[in-house]
Amino acid sequence: MIFDDIREIWGYVLATTPAGQTLTVGQIVLVVLLVVVGYLGSRLIGYLLGRRLSATSLRPDIIYILQRIAFFVLIVFVVMTALSLLGIPLTAFAFATGAIAIGVGFGAQNIINNFISGWILMAERPIRIGDFIEIDNTYGAVEIIGNRSTRIRRTDGVHLLVPNSQLLERTVVNWTLIDREVRTTVRVGVAYGSPVGKVAELILQAVKEQPETKTEPHPSVVFEDFGDSALIFDAYLWCDVGGEKFLREIRSAIRFRITELFEENGITIAFPQRDVHLDVRHPLEVRVTPGA
Secondary structure: OHHHHHHHHHOOEEEEOOOOOEEEHHHHHHHHHHHHHHHHHHHHHHHHHHHHHHOOOOOHHHHHHHHHHHHHHHHHHHHHHHHHHHOOOHHHHHHHHHHHHHHHHHHOHHHHHHHHHHHHHHHHOOOOOOOEEEEOOEEEEEEEEOOOEEEEEEOOOOEEEEEHHHHHHOOOEEOOOOOOEEEEEEEEEEOOOOOHHHHHHHHHHHHHHOOOEOOOOOOEEEEEEEOOOOEEEEEEEEEEOOOHHHHHHHHHHHHHHHHHHHHHOOOOEOOOOOOOOOOOOOOOOOOOOOOO
């Protein structure tokens, strides 16, 4: 008796199309189950695919692209299967799809622009997951390239969401696009009268002692200029770094070492000085006030 009632409810006709196609409760239930299971299964397959590919030598951005492609292909398959269960041909959506496309084109231009831009970023790969980039004077590492926006973790730990279209339309500095080699400069000013040859030798020694300094291209020291209060030297060196923070730490370590070497050799690091000459034609009275 119970099974007869269930069978009757399952086969209950909700609607009939002009072509004679019926829509039953059972079809609706199957389609809902198919969509839910298909969505969860697509997410699970994408996750398992990512775990499997993580054990290979593929970059994280390539793995992420393959996960998204697999997910969308499975979702399209699920939707087409659901339509076939309902007996709805794809040609029935031709007019509706055109109308929706026009409406979406006018009402969601930014969303579509960012969505397409996201796929362009993943296809051309000017920016990849894990890259250290600079945009609008903001530094950070790319974590996720999503459908609408890209998530960037700034150097201070704050997450920044940038629309994908802006990454294509604006100037973006990618520090790690080809390699991690970056040239940097350390400027030092010493007092007039210092032995310039010895100064250049000590600066070059401090640069070469840093383990991050590359031997090719060779580091060099240039006597840059005669400054107002100092003799200016610039040290040029190449490093393999993953971001601006590491570069600052390398320059800081070099400055610490230069200070130690200068103190050991009696070389003074210059500071601003001014000599004031008074041309007084008449005696100048000078008063010293106690406690002033």
